[in-house]
Amino acid sequence: MVAIQVDDLTKTFGETVAVDELSFRVEDGELFGLLGPNGAGKSTLINMLVTLLRPTAGTATVNGHDILEETAAVRNSLGIVFQEPALDEELTGEENLALHARLYGMDGDTRRQRIDEIFDLVGLEAERDQPVGSYSGGMKRRLEIGRGLLHEPSVLFLDEPTVGLDARTRRDTWEYIQRMNAEAGVSIVLTTHYIEEAEQLCDRVAIVDDGDIAAIDTPDALKESLGGDVVSLTVDGPTATFTRQLEDRPWVTDYATDGDADVVRVTVDSGAERIADLVRLADEVDAPIASIDVHRPNLETVFLSLTGSTIGDRSSAVDADGDTTVGRTAGSRRDGAERRRRTATTEDDR
Incomplete structure (x- = not known):
């Protein structure tokens, strides 16, 4: 059974398109990631799927239940852990779970059994x-995730589950998420802007940008779609002239400028062997190379290749604007056919 089916789901706020005709599915038992910067539309999408926000257009089902026509059944089928903490810190851990269980109408015996299992x-x-107020940040997050599983949902939504946690606690939380996915058999939809989190946890990843999905596949397949190593060059000279040198080179798979105008990222078939060729091309147009870095592609470089920016650049732009409203104006929407043409991997290709 498909855990989630989304067809042309759209949400607009006035002239702003927050979620733009998204279509995808999440398989039963899958750990599915939505990877993108702050302001990409991930939380708006989740809020529609959990029936907190009504779509402008399109349809979706969760555990076979329509999000518009069967809201009560949808809510009974899912658990959710929001990005912001939602625990009562004056209550004990058990009291927090007991309160949640009562809200779901559990009888006393079932409530006690499930609380024991969750702990x-x-x-x-x-x-x-x-008292929960005495818990560490990681312990609070684990309790929230456990609370989301208390009523044995078919689907668990985790919205940026490790934001604000230190690196060690974040990794510990990853282990708990993977364990719960395996042991509880629940389908998990996770939103994140952490590259490593998506790579470590997710069976498949949807790269979300400007309210649209640029690509969907396994992390390995997305990285392999770039076709080779990524060479980052800091160019002391005209980058536009240098990038024109890269066109029609059979060993260049792709190239893009980074957020800094003097950084060019070039995807080639063999990074270490192509450094000399890249330096020669730069010398021909009087654009000396100040520094070179060669690395295997990750989901950050996939995002850059698909969107022209890094996740960090996009998030910083949202923070600088002081506006968390996602999406773009209807008049500036990119043509869907062109987006699909340049996307390395999409759900339709599978």
């Missing part, structure tokens, strides 16, 4: 009687 699953049995 065992998230590894917080020793802290169950302690």
Whole structure:
């Protein structure tokens, strides 16, 4: 059974297109990631799927239930952990779970059994009687994830689950998410702007940009779609002239300028062997190379190749504007056919 089916789902706010005719599916038991910068439309999409926000157009089902016509059934089928903490810190861990269980109408025996199972699953049995205010950030996040699983949902939504956690706690949280996906058998939809998080956790990843999906596939397939190593060059001279030198070179798969105008990223069939060729091309147009870095592609370079910017650049632009409204104006929407043409991998290709 398909856990989530989305068909042409759209959300606009006035002239702003926040989510633009998205179509994709999440398979039963899959750990599916939505990777993109702040302001890309990820949370807007999640809010529609959990029935907190009504779509402007399109349809979607969660566990077979229509998000418009069967809202109660959808909500009973899912669990959600929001980006912002939502625990009562004056209550104990057990009291927080008990309150949530009562809201779902669990009887006393079922409630006690599920609470015991959740504390065992998230590894917080020793802290169950302690006030949540005394928990560490990682412990609070684990309890929230456990609370989302308390009523045994078919689908669990995790909206930026490790934001604000230190590196060690973030990795520990990844382990719990993977464990719960395997042991509870629940389908998980995770939104994130952390490259490593998407690569480590997700069976498949949808790269989200400007309210649209640029590509969907496994992390490995997305990286392989770039066709080779990425060479980053800091150019001391006319980058536009240098990039024109890269056109029609059979060993150049792709190239793009980074957020800094003097940085050019070139995807080639063999990075170490092509450095000399790149330096020669730069010398021919009097654009000396100040520095060179060769690395295997990751999802950041995939995002850059598809959108022309890094996730960090996009997030910084949103923060600088002081506006978290996602999307773009209807008049500036990119043509869908052109986007699909240049996208390396899409759901339709599978």
